[in-house]
Amino acid sequence: MTGPAGAAGPAGAAGAAGPRAEGTGRTGLVAATVTQRDGTVVLADFTLLAEPGELLAVLGPSGCGKSTLLRALAGLLPVKPGQVMIQGRDVTGRPPADRDVAMVFEKTALYPTLDVARNMGFGLALRHTSAPEVQQRVEHQSRRLGIWSLLRRKPTEISMGQRGQAGVGRALVRRPATFLLDEPLANLDLPERVRMRRVIAETVKSAGVSTFYVTHDQTEALAIGDRIAVMEQGRVRQIGTSRELYDQPASLFVADFVAPAPLGVLTARLVVAGGVAAYRVGDRTLVTWQPVPGALVSRVGEPVLLGLRAESVTAVPPNPDPDATVLAGIVTAVERTGRDTFLTVGLRDGGTLVARFGGHAPVRLSDPVAVSVDVAAAHVFDPATGRALHHPQ
Numbered sequence: 001m002t003g004p005a006g007a008a009g010p011a012g013a014a015g016a017a018g019p020r021a022e023g024t025g026r027t028g029l030v031a032a033t034v035t036q037r038d039g040t041v042v043l044a045d046f047t048l049l050a051e052p053g054e055l056l057a058v059l060g061p062s063g064c065g066k067s068t069l070l071r072a073l074a075g076l077l078p079v080k081p082g083q084v085m086i087q088g089r090d091v092t093g094r095p096p097a098d099r100d101v102a103m104v105f106e107k108t109a110l111y112p113t114l115d116v117a118r119n120m121g122f123g124l125a126l127r128h129t130s131a132p133e134v135q136q137r138v139e140h141q142s143r144r145l146g147i148w149s150l151l152r153r154k155p156t157e158i159s160m161g162q163r164g165q166a167g168v169g170r171a172l173v174r175r176p177a178t179f180l181l182d183e184p185l186a187n188l189d190l191p192e193r194v195r196m197r198r199v200i201a202e203t204v205k206s207a208g209v210s211t212f213y214v215t216h217d218q219t220e221a222l223a224i225g226d227r228i229a230v231m232e233q234g235r236v237r238q239i240g241t242s243r244e245l246y247d248q249p250a251s252l253f254v255a256d257f258v259a260p261a262p263l264g265v266l267t268a269r270l271v272v273a274g275g276v277a278a279y280r281v282g283d284r285t286l287v288t289w290q291p292v293p294g295a296l297v298s299r300v301g302e303p304v305l306l307g308l309r310a311e312s313v314t315a316v317p318p319n320p321d322p323d324a325t326v327l328a329g330i331v332t333a334v335e336r337t338g339r340d341t342f343l344t345v346g347l348r349d350g351g352t353l354v355a356r357f358g359g360h361a362p363v364r365l366s367d368p369v370a371v372s373v374d375v376a377a378a379h380v381f382d383p384a385t386g387r388a389l390h391h392p393q
């Protein structure tokens with residue numbers, strides 16, 4: 001199920017709004033307005049609900065309101081008007097302690113006088129879990145997280161990354177009504193992040209607890225989320241699985257935000273040439289060799305934006321197909337990942353593309369370069385609104 005906020009299906013954004021969220025077991029905000037203490041309205045008429053047991057990744061740029069969402073769910077910021085639902089129960093106006101949430105902040109504070117084991121078990125002890133059970137859960141979880149050897153150390157005796165891991169451990173030993181994880185893997189190196197996010201995903205899934213996992217790292221969101229909600233400026237722009245967001249982004253913003261490499265964008269005009277769809281870009285006509293897609297028929301003759309992923313823009317083969325589209329430009333940025341080289345190419349005909357070449361491509365900044373473009377693979381957007389008009393099959 002995918003779509004922009006408000007057009008999503010049963011588990012989607014505004015589709016599940018109102019009292020219907022009650023009794024469904026869903027967790028999230030419904031038609032909620034959240035205002036910071038200084039009067040800044042961060043979320044307005046905002047609806048986002050996770051299904052029971054779902055790991056919902058919340059992805060978006062800095063300042064879009066991700067932390068505000070979690071703080072409102074936890075009861076740290078008031079929702080007025082609107083509803084906060086936890087497992088289908090309306091907890092709006094209830095204090096944080098009544099909501100049974102386990103929350104991890106990016107900068108989780110541990111109790112400085114307690115060792116890691118007691119920090120991890122603190123929430124359980126508060127809830128009157130027996131000492132042997134606290135010990136058993138802390139040991140089990142610390143082994144899974146790889147911090148068992150740190151249990152007797154104080155927070156000042158471990159690294160920032162390890163403090164973050166202990167904070168995650170403190171949440172994961174619990175079986176709360178919902179997990180709220182706000183950039184829980186900050187300060188960790190990449191291999192540790194990947195390992196930790198697997199442990200987190202396994203733990204929250206096996207606990208069957210709805211989880212909001214906030215990140216601004218698209219790779220992390222796509223890897224971990226059952227679905228991903230993409231936020232921008234206090235709104236959910238789209239909610240769907242990683243495949244849905246990648247194949248059918250609702251807008252240019254979403255397409256660019258979920259792409260591992262920046263999206264190339266060309267300003268074009270849709271034309272029909274010899275019965276097939278083509279795009280005029282500067283003086284060039286880029287032919288798709290396919291009929292005009294149904295969704296674009298009404299747009300023939302009009303300007304559109306073409307979004308091209310790096311995998312559709314590649315090195316020109318030694319004996320190129322004469323019908324292939326080859327564009328010339330200048331390399332304005334080079335990023336090497338080992339396996340691939342990503343080139344940002346300023347085109348002679350206007351516009352910028354990002355191309356994926358092989359890892360050994362002998363290309364340097366400011367080099368002239370020719371790229372082969374799979375025009376039929378372009379996602380097509382409305383230039384005025386950025387809304388998607390057509391996705392390639």
Ligand SMILES: Nc1ncnc2c1ncn2[C@@H]1O[C@H](COP(=O)(O)OP(=O)(O)OP(=O)(O)O)[C@@H](O)[C@H]1O
Pocket residue numbers: 036037038040042060061062063064065066067068069216
């Ligand atoms: N205490 C505050 N008082 C006033 N405005 C705030 C406060 N905290 C956050 N904001 C504003 O609310 C908006 C959303 O902030 P929020 O922290 O929710 O964003 P975010 O998506 O979590 O960002 P990041 O990824 O950088 O953590 C921002 O414009 C921010 O400046």
